[in-house]
Amino acid sequence: MKFSAFFGRLFQFHRKDQRFSLGNQSFERPPLPKKEPGAELSRDLAENEAQLKEIFGLPTNMDVVIRDFEIPALNRKALIIYIDGLSDRNTQNFAILEPLMVLGHDESGDSGDVIERVYQKLLPGHQIQRTKKRQDVIFGVLDGSSALLVDGGNEALIIETKGWEHRGIEKPSNEPVVRGPQESFNENFRANTASIRRYIRDPKLYTEILRVGKRSNNLLGMMYIEDIANPKLVEEVKYRIQTIAETVDYIPETGMLEEFLEDHPKSLVPQMLSTERPDRVAAYLREGHVALLMANSPFSLVVPITFTIFLHAAEDYYLRWPFGNFLRLIRSGAIFIALLLPAIYIGVVNYHQEMIPTDLLLAMTAAREAVPFPAFVEIIFMEFAFELIREAGVRIPSVIGPTIGIVGALILGQAAVSASIVSPILIIIIAITALASFVVPNYNASFTIRISRFIFVVLAAVLGFFGIAFGVFVLALHLASINSFGVPFLTPIAPYRPKNKDRVLRPRSYAQPYRPVFLRPLDAIRQKWNARPWDRPQADHSEEEDDHDS
Template sequence: MMRELWKRKKMLGFKKFDSLLSPPIEGQLSSDLFVNEQVLQNSFHNCSDFMIRTVSVTEKTKILFIYLDGLTDSKTLDEVLLKPLLLEVSPNELESVFTLKQMIEQKILAASSIKSVSKVNELVNCVLKGNIGILLDGEPSAIIAGMQKNEQRNIEEPQTEVSIRGPRDGFTESLKTNLSLLRRRIRSIRLKFESFTIGELSQTDVTMAYIEGIAPDSLLREVRKRVEQIQIDGVLESGFIEEFIEDVPFSPFPQIQNTERPDIVSANLLEGKIAIIVDNTPFVLILPMTFWSGLQAVEDYYERFLYTSFVRVIRYILFNIALFLPSVYVALTTYHPQLIPTSLLISVAAAREGVPFPAFIEAFIMEIVFEGLREAGIRLPKAVGSAVSIVGALVIGQAAVQAGIVSAPMVIVVATTGIASFAIPRYNLGTAVRMIRFIMLVLAGVFGFYGIVVGFIALTIHLVNLRSFGVPYFSPVAPQIWTNLKDVLIRPPRWKTNNRPALISGKDKKRIPAHQKPGPKRS
């Protein structure tokens, strides 16, 4: 090795040789295979998973294979490339380097993804993604073969978005698998995938999916601009992207929807929205998002519209209960007892007779305990998480009532509020409701109903002024769009949804031709 190094130095000159061994990362590959090997070893210094394999095809011709152990399928490398090259190719076919390169690219290498690179940084980035780099003696370029090891989780039903009716497949951590799940549902050349690489160190693959002609051009330009402006060292999950591109970072309400379900993403793409798929995470971002889409469940569009409309009305009622019930109870019992019927007031007063805390402090303590039980149930292992949360709530509630620390009506109010919050389909919207519930509770404890009214007005003003990529968050209610209002409070029949959402879709606004109402034919 040292003799070879000394010979090369004398032949090329010491300064020139040293400059070749430490080129800039954007530098070109050398035609000297030995120099390229030293450059790559310097680049992957202290990387124990970096593998170099040198193969002598003839006395004059050598080939260098570089890859990362664990990311590259070494078994495929042996069977697809090394075995044919060493055992099945005659030496007479390998008299020149050009012939060898052409033979590897066109005859020997049985890989679907092959390309050629000439810069050091391009070669390094390709190897870091699990590809194999092939360098030939006398060639100032490298062949890149896609032989990544595809170790991934199987396609399973999403655990965070369980549905009674609908597909059971969910996204995985593999970007290619996720794209294929979307392509299986929308088999059109109008479905486009634009790729980005984000993260200086992670080099994470990010794909923007949309349907050409349905997604508005202005929205596409805005999303491209925001994604391309992201400068970060690493992207580990789609939440990293979400925080960089949302409109109002300090709003408690989510402005970008996330989901594990390919059918939800496909349905939103057909409405003109855009999806952002990030490698190594099953959660896909959908934008823009409105307030009403956060209250729509996946079954809303699979069950018959009569059932769905009834359940959706119930869901809106439960949403208001989750947001206002504790604060209304505190305001009534503390400042406005005259609004409570006499018989109910006597019952509540009797239950609160031995409680040492005001209603506001009592409600605040119970809400904190309930949130603690909910968080503990999420963080604990599945085998004991649900049991701890249920048993803990029963034991603590019963013991607190018997000890006279809290009243039984307060336990009922907090439990009803918690059940109502579980009916919100989107976890991030439910979290926003939980945060605002504490604010409403404080306003009710200080000002009574006046505080609740002021908080409701401030909340409404915030929601009306909020935007998600230029789309009003409260649309189609504010601004009011009559043609889209029918899919807010209730779910209309499928044959009545003739047009796509007006503020989201692009040129192609027609979804279903008119006059498709089913019924018996009249003779």
């Protein structure tokens, strides 16, 4: 048995508090919070208007507008309610008020439901929802739509009139690529879902719209491909969202949503992928993952994830496989350097000087001769100073941010060396570590490495290489014991999944016939094994074809 498989089976266990697994084991859950049935609208227009004015706080609340008018074609009074600034006035004037007040033909003598007649004959809008619930009217108005109520009808028409100002589609700022799509999400919910649908033109791509937060009532889109994603995974994600929807007041952004949904919120390791690239979300949806998009958030979440996903970048798949693997090797080495290089320096200087060549040891000793502090204090001081510079570069205005970062680092490093506070070689160690930390493609994962680096520095200062080895062992145990929505975090390395070859190194695109096995997708076959039949004769691979079909 391979060591990775043994390691995964040894430390893959089900804790008492585990509530979900993609395997055969099932877990009982507490019931979802029961929703009280919402109040229905009245047939009396004056009563509905009074109730809506009380709910929205009119006339004190001046954002909400109620426009009373009469529909000559029906000889009935009506009202339209909307929020000024969220609704488009041209749509209201030319698609609602003008057809009802001016262009409608006389139907005052017709019998039947007045709402049905307005819906079928008088309103030209293409996106209209009929509802009897007062709560639906409130949500529709808060979302930017306009609600139409007619005297004598116990239904309202929610008319799509959203028209607020929003940021256009721009280049990704956190995940830029040289080759590949140059667009990112923005704060517009429908623009984000449409961006994903442009990459996956599949009728089986479903978007379930939920609301989170009892007071924020923020729209949340759960997207998945119905005939690929595992139904258990979809149900689990939906269950967690519906559970917190009625227990939390405000969830304004996906960063806060991530804390509520992840399996191990106290862990430093992120268990959900946050990305601003629609092409990357579409790629994971095609594999069987589930994506979460929120209104007013330019980032989406992808679940479940594994450790190897944090080694991947979108550009890896747009380049030829040798180039993409070269970048992944550099990225893997950078993660090792960013996590352990300062700790290794302290361990070597304090406890294992015999590992350093004599000439280099003499040079390092001469450089550190005038420094009054031990190596541990030097490292902590410079790491803290660099974190200050990094945070200052983010917070100050973008025009001078890069300049302040570069100048501040140069001046601080040169002044520290001149004042004999730190040694020159330590400046080199910190600079290489900082460069390596910037190579990490995921922002949340870089935080994990930055914080863990301080822990390894302390362990190296106390126990040398034994402390580093102990820290690596504990970190490996932790990674092997956590899950992301029922999927072991170290999959497909531990537990070992031989069919999923896209781990640290990426195989050729035509050599990946299977979707990730650990997701248990309904359709496990991504493509035929002989995607290049002109290159691999069928007669030579009959056994592979039989294995693929099985």
